[in-house]
Amino acid sequence: MAPAPGRDQSAPMERLVRLIGALTQHADGASLQVMLTALGSEDATAEARRRMLTRDIDQLNLLGYDVRNVADVGTDGVYVMRARDNRLQVSLTPEQRGELLRAALAAGLEGLAAHLGDDPSAARPSAPTAPHLDLVQRATTRHCRVRFTYKGEPRLVHPAQVHSGPSGWYLRGREQGGDILKEFVVSRMSDVSLDNPGTAEVLDEVARPTMDPLSWREDPPTEVVVEVAPENQVLVENLLGSAASSSEASGGLLMTYVVTNRAVFRWRIYELGTRVRVVSPDDVRAEIIDELRAMVETS
Secondary structure, three states: OOOOOOOOOHHHHHHHHHHHHHHHHOOOOEEHHHHHHHHOOOOOOHHHHHHHHHHHHHHHHHOOOOEEEOOOOOOOOEEEEOOOOHHHHHHOOHHHHHHHHHHHHHOOOOOHHHHHOOOHHHHOOOOOOOOOHHHHHHHHHHOOOEEEEEOOEEEEEEEEEEEEEOOEEEEEEEEOOOOOEEEEEHHHOEEEEEOOOOOOOOOOOOOOOOOOHHHOOOOOOEEEEEEEOHHHHHHHHHHHOOOOEEEEEOOEEEEEEEEOOHHHHHHHHHHHHHHEEEEEOHHHHHHHHHHHHHHHHHO
């Protein structure tokens, strides 16, 4: 049910941020008392506060976090937040996560399952959207020329890299006899086969898309300024990366980031909680406020 007009949304938002902060600071387990202290609402009854805590933990789990009570049955709760990268859980659909994990497994990156929070066998899609992805990846790592049919024409390509994009997985490479790098949607290829290893030319190094979704170009580049206390600078840089520029201010440091994926940027800000404050621009601040308000309204 939507909140009554004029209802203050700041308190529920602050509760979620404080709970994330408590779980982060008590990585080995936050006791029930620690969680209730972070929750606030001291004027409510003990039972009401416990119910509120349960609802807020459910809300955090719905948002992509993994908060669990690891205490023995019959004892007070001890809550932990699993050390995994929930940004991928939030940013990608189950189909996208499955395709990403399938590609990682083909490349021998078994450890990626921990970041996706999935069992490797369960994450493999039953009907992959890029059935030739394994072959194409093998071609790039072993320098095999790739033969395939694309748009009704036979192709012979020297592969450079495989990356994700709006239409799924892409092969970037140079056609035999051509001079420019082209991109081919892997799911649209047919009759794919590989020549022997070493038959493809080693092309000039191309920039590889990073696995960090914060760097993906989903939105037009926007300069966002955040204010950070000096003691939190390292933590902020761990989540947001190196700033494009920084300067000193009365409240600490002003750090400027060029943001190309606003959704992921907002989730990093939520993880940082009160350790960081978004100063500008106004439209980014408004997006954060609107999204937090929507979270509370659905809780």
